[in-house]
Amino acid sequence: MATKNYTVTGMTCGHCEMSVKEEVGDIAGVTEVTADHATGAVSVSGEGFTDEQVAAAIAEAGYELA
Ligand SMILES: [Cu+2]
Numbered sequence: 001m002a003t004k005n006y007t008v009t010g011m012t013c014g015h016c017e018m019s020v021k022e023e024v025g026d027i028a029g030v031t032e033v034t035a036d037h038a039t040g041a042v043s044v045s046g047e048g049f050t051d052e053q054v055a056a057a058i059a060e061a062g063y064e065l066a
Pocket residue numbers: 011012013014015016017
């Protein structure tokens with residue numbers, strides 16, 4: 001089990017946090033996602049996921065990795 005921290009630009013409210021959490025949470029192996037729109041901090045816990053998958057999921061949600 002690993003936790004990785006990312007910074008995401010473009011989140012402005014709780015809805016944005018939910019969108020990021022949903023998309024990133026769909027990645028195989030991801031068990032927990034937290035997102036904070038105030039700081040842009042996103043932390044992803046789980047096993048076997050890659051930075052590329054996280055970046056793609058965040059882009060899918062409409063945001064960008066900083
Ligand atoms: Cu929002």
